[in-house]
Amino acid sequence: MKLYITPGSPYARMARIVVLEKGLESRVEIIAAKTRVTDSPYYRTNPSGRVPYLIRDDGVGLEESAVICAYLDHLDGNPAFDLPAGDQAWEARRLEALARSMLDGLAVWGREMLRPQHERSPGVVQHETDRAQRMADVWELEIDHPLMRGALNMAQITLACALGLEARIPHLRWRPGHPKLCDWFGRIAARPSIAATAPPGASLNGATPDKAP
Ligand SMILES: N[C@@H](CCC(=O)N[C@@H](CS)C(=O)NCC(=O)O)C(=O)O
Secondary structure, X not given: OEEEEOXXXXXXXXXXXXXXXXXXXXXXXXXXXXXXXXXXXXXXHOOOOOOOEEEOOOOOEEEOHHHHHHHHHHOOOOOOOOOOOOOHHHHHHHHHHHHHHHHHHHHHHHHHHHOOHHHOOHHHHHHHHHHHHHHHHHHHHHOOOHHHHOOOOHXXXXXXXXXXXXXXXXXXXXXXXXXXXXXXXXHXXXXXXXXXXXXXXXXXXXXXXXXXX
């Protein structure tokens, strides 16, 4: 199988984490795609131009991090990241959606910061800055949920990838005032699959890192 990624994509990172967690390194070739450029050869592989993108052994391509993660997790017939039974399934879905909501906002913010400074929208940046702050407040309260403290699951992977975007977005400051979230992130960031997929840092187009602990 071939998994197309970019090193900084948090969505691709989720798939890369599942590859490592499931010991699929020998079955999945990781390929860096060239995204967001005119006429990239990658568009002949995946017309949407997005990552992650998985080409299965039968040649069929899959989009969407959640679909790709579920597919990889089920390959061995012993999924580790399926929903728990009963009412807990709704809690798991709620938490995963909450983490994805934060991630989606941060992805918009990160994309804006990749644009040249004169093309950036201050309104979009402010909106996403405020959203990220509110979501960090919510997660400071939710992080003690048993599903966030138990065995690794998709909500935890998604939140780790969202918070890890601090390396890519210099003004993302989710840490101040959120000690429990800092503690949680410190632990999960040390997990080998999370550490091995950490995004490269970026001082994006003139923005200055600003990281109070
Ligand atoms: N909903 C998608 C989002 C994927 C996505 O937006 N990926 C970004 C990288 S973080 C991308 O490929 N952007 C390239 C482009 O927009 O052309 C998923 O969960 O996989």
